[in-house]
Amino acid sequence: MTEQKSPCCTxxxxxxxxxxxxxxSLKIDPIDPERKEKLIMTLHKAQxxxxxxxxEVQKFIANRFAVSHAHVSGVISFYNYFTTTPKxxxxxxxxxxxxxxxxxxxxxxxDFENALGIKAGQVTPDGxxxxxxxxxxGACVLAPVVLVNDHVYGKVKQGQAEKIIEEYLVEYGEKVExx
Amino acid sequence: xxTRIENFEQLRQKYEECKRLVEVRADPDYDGDKKFILxxxxxxxxxxxxxxxxxxxxxxxxxxxxxxxxxxxxSGCFGFCEKGPxxxxxxxxxxxxxxxxxxxxxxxxxxxxxxxxVDRLVYIEPVSxxxxxxxxEMPFYKRQMRIALRNCxxxxxxxxxxxxxxxxxxxxxxxxxxxxxxxxIEIMKRSGLGGRGGAGFSTGRKWEFGRMYKGDRKxxxxxxxxxxxxxxxxxxxxxxxxxxxxxxxxxxxxxxxADQGYxxxxxxxxxxxxxxxxxxxxxxxxGLLGKNILGTGFNxxxxxxxxxxxxxxxxxTALIQSIQGNRGEPTTKPPFxxxxxxxxxxxxxxxxxxxANVPVIFEKGPEWFAQIGTENSKGxxxxxxxxxxxxxxxxxxxxxxxxxxxxxxxxxxxRDGGKxxxxxxxxxxxxxxxxxxxxxxxxxxxxxxxxSMMGSGGMIVMSDSDCMVNIARFYLEFVVEESCGxxxxxxxxxxxxxxxxxxxxxxxxxxxxxxxxxxxxxxIPDTALCGLGQTAPNPVLSTLRYFMDEYKAHVExxxxxxxxxxxLLHYEILPEKCIGCTSCARGCxxxxxxxxxxxxxxxxxxxxxxxxxxxxxxxxxxxIRK
Ligand SMILES: Cc1cc2nc3c(=O)[nH]c(=O)nc-3n(C[C@H](O)[C@H](O)[C@H](O)COP(=O)(O)O)c2cc1C
Ligand code: SF4
Ligand code: SF4
Ligand code: SF4
Ligand code: FES
Numbered sequence: 001m002t003e004q005k006s007p008c009c010t011x012x013x014x015x016x017x018x019x020x021x022x023x024x025s026l027k028i029d030p031i032d033p034e035r036k037e038k039l040i041m042t043l044h045k046a047q048x049x050x051x052x053x054x055x056e057v058q059k060f061i062a063n064r065f066a067v068s069h070a071h072v073s074g075v076i077s078f079y080n081y082f083t084t085t086p087k088x089x090x091x092x093x094x095x096x097x098x099x100x101x102x103x104x105x106x107x108x109x110x111d112f113e114n115a116l117g118i119k120a121g122q123v124t125p126d127g128x129x130x131x132x133x134x135x136x137x138g139a140c141v142l143a144p145v146v147l148v149n150d151h152v153y154g155k156v157k158q159g160q161a162e163k164i165i166e167e168y169l170v171e172y173g174e175k176v177e178x179x
Numbered sequence: 180x181x182t183r184i185e186n187f188e189q190l191r192q193k194y195e196e197c198k199r200l201v202e203v204r205a206d207p208d209y210d211g212d213k214k215f216i217l218x219x220x221x222x223x224x225x226x227x228x229x230x231x232x233x234x235x236x237x238x239x240x241x242x243x244x245x246x247x248x249x250x251x252x253x254s255g256c257f258g259f260c261e262k263g264p265x266x267x268x269x270x271x272x273x274x275x276x277x278x279x280x281x282x283x284x285x286x287x288x289x290x291x292x293x294x295x296x297v298d299r300l301v302y303i304e305p306v307s308x309x310x311x312x313x314x315x316e317m318p319f320y321k322r323q324m325r326i327a328l329r330n331c332x333x334x335x336x337x338x339x340x341x342x343x344x345x346x347x348x349x350x351x352x353x354x355x356x357x358x359x360x361x362x363x364i365e366i367m368k369r370s371g372l373g374g375r376g377g378a379g380f381s382t383g384r385k386w387e388f389g390r391m392y393k394g395d396r397k398x399x400x401x402x403x404x405x406x407x408x409x410x411x412x413x414x415x416x417x418x419x420x421x422x423x424x425x426x427x428x429x430x431x432x433x434x435x436x437a438d439q440g441y442x443x444x445x446x447x448x449x450x451x452x453x454x455x456x457x458x459x460x461x462x463x464x465x466g467l468l469g470k471n472i473l474g475t476g477f478n479x480x481x482x483x484x485x486x487x488x489x490x491x492x493x494x495x496t497a498l499i500q501s502i503q504g505n506r507g508e509p510t511t512k513p514p515f516x517x518x519x520x521x522x523x524x525x526x527x528x529x530x531x532x533x534x535a536n537v538p539v540i541f542e543k544g545p546e547w548f549a550q551i552g553t554e555n556s557k558g559x560x561x562x563x564x565x566x567x568x569x570x571x572x573x574x575x576x577x578x579x580x581x582x583x584x585x586x587x588x589x590x591x592x593x594r595d596g597g598k599x600x601x602x603x604x605x606x607x608x609x610x611x612x613x614x615x616x617x618x619x620x621x622x623x624x625x626x627x628x629x630x631s632m633m634g635s636g637g638m639i640v641m642s643d644s645d646c647m648v649n650i651a652r653f654y655l656e657f658v659v660e661e662s663c664g665x666x667x668x669x670x671x672x673x674x675x676x677x678x679x680x681x682x683x684x685x686x687x688x689x690x691x692x693x694x695x696x697x698x699x700x701x702x703i704p705d706t707a708l709c710g711l712g713q714t715a716p717n718p719v720l721s722t723l724r725y726f727m728d729e730y731k732a733h734v735e736x737x738x739x740x741x742x743x744x745x746x747l748l749h750y751e752i753l754p755e756k757c758i759g760c761t762s763c764a765r766g767c768x769x770x771x772x773x774x775x776x777x778x779x780x781x782x783x784x785x786x787x788x789x790x791x792x793x794x795x796x797x798x799x800x801x802x803i804r805k
Contacts, residue, residue, distance in 0.1 A: 034522060036504025037484075044446065044485055078506035078663075079487035081446050098409030098603070098639050099565035101653055110790060114768045135490070135657070137447050138411035140565040141223040141260035141572060150449070152226045158795065159766075 015049045016060065023064045030066035039065055039075065043082055052086045080134075088123045088130030090168045092116075095145040097136030104158070105144040109133065111161035112146075129165070183466035186474045187352045190343075197344030203250075204269045204333060205345055214249045214291055215269040218278075219332065221256025221415060221573070222450070224263035228280050229253070232264055235283035249291055255331035255419015258573040259319050262302060267314070267332075274314040275300040305569075305591065318588050319570050324551065326559045327375075327535040328575045331419030336454050339461035342422040348467050350541035351426050351433075355475045360390055360434045367434070367537070370545035371557030376402055376493075376530030377605070377634050379556065379623040382537075385527055388517035389435035392525040397437035399428050400502070400521065400528045403444040403451070404486050404493040407606030408657065410637030412561040413531035415573050417444070417451040420535065421458035425481055427534030429468065430541065432479045435527055440481040443498050446488065455483055490607075490661035491711050495520075495528040497663070508663045509709035530635065532561055552578030556622035566603075566639035569594045576621070583617040586640055597642030601725070605634025607654045607661075608714035610721025611647060630721040632714070646743035647726040648733050652680040654718035662711065669712030672703045676719060683730065684744040686737040693734055697723055745789040748804055752793075754779045756801035763793035763802060 022045050026038045042065070046057050053076055055069075062072040076082040094100075094109045109131075113119055116129050123130040139145050142154025146164065153164060184190050198206075203215040218224070218233045236251035257265045262276035268290060275286065278300055289295045301310045302317060314320045325331075334341035342348070354363045368383030389397065401424060405413040417424060428440045444452055459481050462468040470478045484502050491497045492507040499521050501507035520526025536558060540548045549557050556578040562585065565571050569591030576585060582602055586592070593599050601611040610631035612619070619625050623633050641650065655677040664670045679696045682688050700716035700723070707713045723730065732738045739747040752763070752772075757779045764772040764780060771787050774780030780801075782793070794802045 034503075037502060039504035040487055040501065041485055044487070075504065075506055078508075079489050081486075081488035096408070098407075098606070098637065098653070099571075100409075102566045102639060102641060102645055102650075107790065110768075134447070134488075135406075136408035136410070138405065138414035139222045139226065140409055140411055140563060141263075142226060143565060143571075152222075154223070154226050158792070 018049055019046055019057070019060065020064075023061075028065060035065060036067065039067070039072070040079075043072075043076065047082060052083045054084060058084075086123070086127070087132075088128055090129050091147075091149055092129060092131050092164075093134045093147040094120070094131070095135070095137055095139075095143070095147070096133045097140065097143075099136070099140035100144040103143040107158055108144050108146060108156050108161065111158060112165075115161045115165055129168075183464070184473065185466070187356045190348060190352050190473065193343055194346065194349065197340045199344070200338075201334060201341055201344040209270045211270075212248065213270075216249065216251040216286070216291070217267045217269065217332070218251065218253050219255075219257040219263060219265040220253035220336075221258075221260060221263070221331075221419070222411065223256075223260035223572075224265060227264050229264040229278075231280040232266070232278060232283055235280050236287065239283060239287040243287075243292070245291075252335045254334060255336050256328075256415040256573050257314075257332040258323075258328070258415075258575075259314075259317075259570065260572040261570045266300075272314075273312045274302060274317075276302045318591070319572070319574075322580060322584055322589055323575055324559050324577050325575050326539055326548075326551075327416060327423075327532045327561050328419070328573070329539065330423060331415060331573075334420070336419050336421060337457050339422060339458065339465065342420070346542060347422050347538075348426055348462075350538040351429050351467070352473055354430050354541055355433050355473060355477045360436065363430065363434050363541075364390060366541065366545045370540045370548040371552075372533065372536055372540060372548065373556065373558075373623065374530055375532035375536070375560065375635065377608070377632065379633060382529065382533055385517060385529070386431060386434045388515070389431075389437075389525050389527040392518045394524040396439070396522070396524045397432075397435050398521045398524060398526040399432045399435065399437045399440040400495075400498065400516075400526060401428055401440065401442040401531060401534055402493065402495065402498060402528055403442050403448075403455075403531045404498060405445060405448075405531075405635065406490040406493040407635050407637040408490075409565055409639050410563045410606065410635055412563050412573065412636045414448050414451050415563075416531050416535050416561075417448070418454050421451075421455045422462065423535040423538055424455075424531055425458055425462055425468065427529075427537035428481060429472070429479050430537050431527055431529060431534070433477055435525065437525075437527070438478045438480070440479065441484050441502055441521075442481060443484050443486060443492070443502060445486045452483060452485065459483070489663075490657070491663045491709070494709050494711060497709070498528065499526065506663075508665050509711075511708060532636070553620060553622045555624055560621065560633065560636060562636045562638045564590050564638050564640070567594050567597055567642040567645070568592070568640040578622045579620045581618050581620055582612065585621065585638065586617070590640065593640060593642045595642075597644055599640070600643050600645060601641045601647065601650075603631070603639040603641065603650070603718070604637065605632035605714075605717070606637050607657050608632060608710065608717055609634045609637075610717045611641070611650065611725065612721070613725040630717065630724060632717070644741055644743070646684075646739050646741035647722045647729050648680065648739075649684055649741075649743050651719045651722045652677065652684055655680055655715070658711065658715040662715075666706070666708040666712060668703045668706040669708070669715065672699055672707075673712070673715050675699060676703075676716070680719070683733045684739070685746040686733065686744075688730075688734040690734060693730060742804055748789055749784060750782055750787060750789065750791070750793060751803055751805060752780050752782055752797075753801050753803060756799055757797075758799055758801070760797075760799070762796045762798070766792040766796040768792065 062069040146153040266275040372382045373379035492501045497507040497509040516526040561575045700719045704713045759777040771783040
């Protein structure tokens with residue numbers, strides 16, 4: 001694993017200001033037993049701001065909701081969608097739902113893993129790409145499906161992985177280098 | 180923009196006004212001179228640039244100054260995703276397939292301006308080779324009956340006036356102004372509608388329980404978690420016709436006496452979340468959600484809650500835990516949610532498709548609904564047809580349609596010339612249905628009898644190139660990852676089953692472990708706490724039952740007949756066929772193929788990772804898989 005500098009070690013990070021304002025807008029009443037109803041949407045919001053949910057963010061949210069840090073981290077660990085480690089700048093997700101699987105999604109995954117030299121769940125050392133698998137995005141008609149950030153690639157063929165990766169390298173203004 | 184609708188009379192007036200918006204599309208007797216270009220906005224078509232297509236149409240309309248005569252718009256999923264992007268032109272009802280953004284020009288110039296059908300974009304039925312312009316003629320649509328999907332592919336889901344124009348919210352108005360909750364529940368019971376989330380439990384009876392239990396607050400929850408990996412029915416309904424779901428929820432709320440509703444939707448469906456929110460906002464503005472709806476004193480509002488990627492949260496008690504901001508672990512039933520649900524209050528949980536059916540039942544009457552389907556399963560069912568089938572897409576058929584009709588007539592059979600091996604319904608809780616049961620009618624009872632289940636509507640077709648042992652392993656792996664871990668049989672038992680299955684696919688299975696697999700699969704259902712564990716062995720049980728010879732081939736002969744399990748395969752180059760073109764060597768990810776140009780190539784079996792690239796690369800049939 002590569003050590004990434006946590007972008008949010010201090011609460012002066014503008015992300016916290018945004019998160020704080022968001023929680024304000026929810027009007028949490030710290031003694032209302034039903035306040036936790038808004039916890040999961042707050043975690044979604046926080047993850048969209050910071051990209052992941054490090055301990056500082058968890059504690060911040062626990063504080064604002066007047067619940068224990070243990071509760072917040074317990075919830076986060078239960079749901080696959082939440083992550084406590086940073087993902088790559090370009091997030092490649094390979095659908096492993098049934099429709100994609102029977103259409104060869106595991107081979108597509110291997111392609112991406114080979115092309116980037118990392119396994120599913122890992123981030124490239126430069127922090128640029130990460131690979132993960134997910135379960136059905138409801139685009140099964142396009143199986144096998146690969147999501148790059150929010151962009152859907154359908155009917156992905158073996159051998160297409162490198163081309164897709166190149167598109168994003170170009171987007172970063174990088175020259176594509178042959179290995 | 181839109182002002183509040185104060186009473187039923189005003190809603191009726193609004194309907195008359197809005198009807199004009201959709202008349203070119205929805206009124207079969209329309210005889211005006213307007214034209215309507217409807218483009219499919221389903222997930223498949225959108226990723227094939229259908230939004231660009233609409234923009235192109237709009238540009239052309241503007242350029243020709245025809246804004247008052249021709250309109251182009253996007254709608255929910257038409258269903259025939261295989262042939263997307265799809266376009267339908269009204270009033271003449273001409274259906275175009277595989278339309279690219281640049282085809283807008285031809286359609287506009289030939290069809291719209293000169294009334295000439297663009298032949299090259301017309302669907303050609305592959306068997307008869309006949310071209311067909313009317314979708315209802317096509318084998319894909321012929322047997323279908325669209326009730327839950329009635330507005331998908333008809334109206335623009337982001338414009339509430341279009342929903343009002345096809346009679347939207349009239350059923351809600353009728354119920355809350357003219358019926359007591361008891362009368363409305365009676366109608367639901369008479370319709371015979373059963374829950375589309377999988378179990379088929381009578382919706383009317385569920386509401387009756389919800390009404391019966393007392394509480395100072397009650398809730399209605401729409402289950403939009405759609406966890407079955409390979410299914411997209413609920414997504415299509417929410418993206419294509421969110422108002423139907425909201426209207427169904429409001430009717431449910433009136434019946435049980437709830438004033439708050441939640442839609443629990445998976446975070447993986449951002450577009451559906453967006454459309455749903457637009458619909459809720461629009462309904463609030465019109466006073467169709469909120470306080471004192473249509474001046475009746477009935478209050479009801481809906482909020483959206485996002486899931487976070489846990490399959491078990493589709494289970495209703497886990498879902499409730501999740502809305503409450505907890506880990507989504509199921510709780511024991513009873514008490515059922517109808518008695519003690521969200522915040523311990525009476526709560527009715529219904530699936531998206533169930534709720535989308537509700538307004539139609541009040542519009543056309545319970546008798547009309549009950550005459551569709553079979554003795555015990557009424558109405559229609561939406562299926563997401565996917566896997567190795569020619570026509571992938573979204574289909575809605577009357578209950579009682581056979582699997583053969585679904586897969587071969589509507590689905591057009593197995594793709595790439597493969598041979599049908601099994602259909603899998605019900606996702607990780609369902610089973611694999613072999614060829615001998617293709618004539619089984621689709622209803623709740625018949626599918627259970629043959630070891631599968633209706634489930635929420637995922638239907639995956641598998642061919643002779645799919646290994647059933649591996650498929651069983653695939654589902655078990657899913658279950659192991661998704662088990663919440665609360666009870667031992669599910670947590671430990673499924674893990675052990677997965678180990679055994681993995682061993683079998685690696686050629687390490689024995690007849691003893693096979694017997695252990697069978698016995699685990701038989702005992703877990705009785706001891707697991709929730710539906711996930713109780714049904715988890717189904718994919719294993721059904722494949723053991725119908726595909727035992729495939730298991731035996733793996734165990735006794737260490738052979739994978741479908742050629743899928745990599746540990747039981749190897750790749751070889753036939754010297755007599757290899758011409759040394761080097762193509763395979765260049766495509767090998769681990770560089771384990773050696774040989775000079777024009778010389779026979781050889782695979783280093785030690786290093787080969789069995790990716791199969793070389794087999795695909797060789798154009799001379801020199802690479803074989805054994
Ligand atoms: C593991 C598991 C997952 C489930 N997933 C869903 C789902 O994704 N969508 C759904 O509507 N029902 C799902 N259900 C069924 C729900 O528990 C519940 O029965 C259903 O939402 C009730 O609505 P209905 O009566 O309208 O079908 C699931 C059940 C289990 C046991
Ligand atoms: S059966 Fe499985 S998913 Fe259900 S409660 Fe038990 S451990 Fe959790
Ligand atoms: S199967 Fe893959 S790894 Fe093995 S020789 Fe062929 S290309 Fe190379
Ligand atoms: S691609 Fe086929 S013919 Fe060409 S070198 Fe490889 S095995 Fe020989
Ligand atoms: S299975 Fe991959 S999108 Fe549904």
